[in-house]
Amino acid sequence: MKRVSFAEFGGPDVLHLEDAAEPHAGPGQIRVAVRAAGVNPVDWRIREGQFQKVRPIELPAGVGQDASGVVDEVGEGVEGVETGDHVFGRGLSTYAEFAVLSAWARIPESLTFEEAAGYPSVVETALRLIRQVGVRSGQTLLVSGASGGVGSAVLQIARDRGITVIGTAGAANQDYLHSLGALATTYGEGWVERVRELGQVDAALDLAGSGVIRELLELTGDTQKVISIADLGAPELGVRYSGVTGNVPQALAEAVALISRGKLHIPVEKSYPLTEAAAAHIDSQAGHTRGRRVVVV
Incomplete structure (x- = not known):
C-alpha cells in the first residue's frame, strides 16, 4: 500500500510517499480503507521532533492520527461494527491507503468522508479543554486562535452549553467567527483592550501558540x-x-450527537492528495485556517 512517512525529523521535505x-487490525481494533485523513498541528509537531522528550517515536514513522473510511477488517473482541461500515476515528499512520483505528464511530449521514476526517481529534480536544478550564453556562470563554479546527469546535460546543465565547483571529476570519456565534476581534496591537470591550473573561484557551499567555493571564487573573x-x-x-488525549470514543459519540442535532459543523478549507502531504503541512503551519485541512486517499 501507499503511505506517507518520514525517516528523519525536520521540515515538510522529510515527508515521502x-x-x-x-x-492489520489487532484485538479491539478495526482496519479501514482510508478515504480521507485529518491534518492536525500535532502531525507536523511530531514530524519536527518536538515531542521526542515526552512521547518518543521510532523512525521511520507514518503520519496522521485521524481518518474516515470503509471498514475492511474487524479485530478480535470488537462488536457493533462490520465490514463495509463507513466510520471515522483515531488511529496511527492515517495518511495511507489503509489504517488501523483504535476508536471510531459511524459517520453521520450528513457528512462526506472528507468532512468526517476532520472531526475526531479536534472534537476530543475541544471537549477536553472546555472541561479542564472549568468554564460554565453564563460565563465567558476567550479563545485565542479561534478559526481553526479546534477553535471551530470549541465555539460551537460552548455556545450549545450556554457559554459566551470571544474569539481572536485574523481579519479575514472575523465573519466566520461571527457565523459560529462568537464575539470576535483581531490580533495585533491593542487586542487585549478590544477583548475587554467585548466583556469580562472568565477563562481562556491558547490554541495558536502565538505568545499570548501573559496577556491571557492578565485578562483572566488566574493561572488555573x-x-x-x-x-x-x-x-x-x-x-x-x-497534551494528553482523553476519552476518544466518548468524544466521537458526543460529536455524532451534536452533528445530528445540527449544533456542530466544521468545514473543510482545503483537501490535498497523498502526494501533497508536505503542502498540507506547510499550509497548516502557516495558520489562519478556517475549519479543517484533510488529505484525500
Missing part, C-alpha cells in the same frame, strides 16, 4: 483559568499545557 506493508495546547513554554508561566 512510500510502499509499505499493510497494517488558562490552558494552552500550542505553547510548550506555558508551564513556565504556571499555565497548563494540555
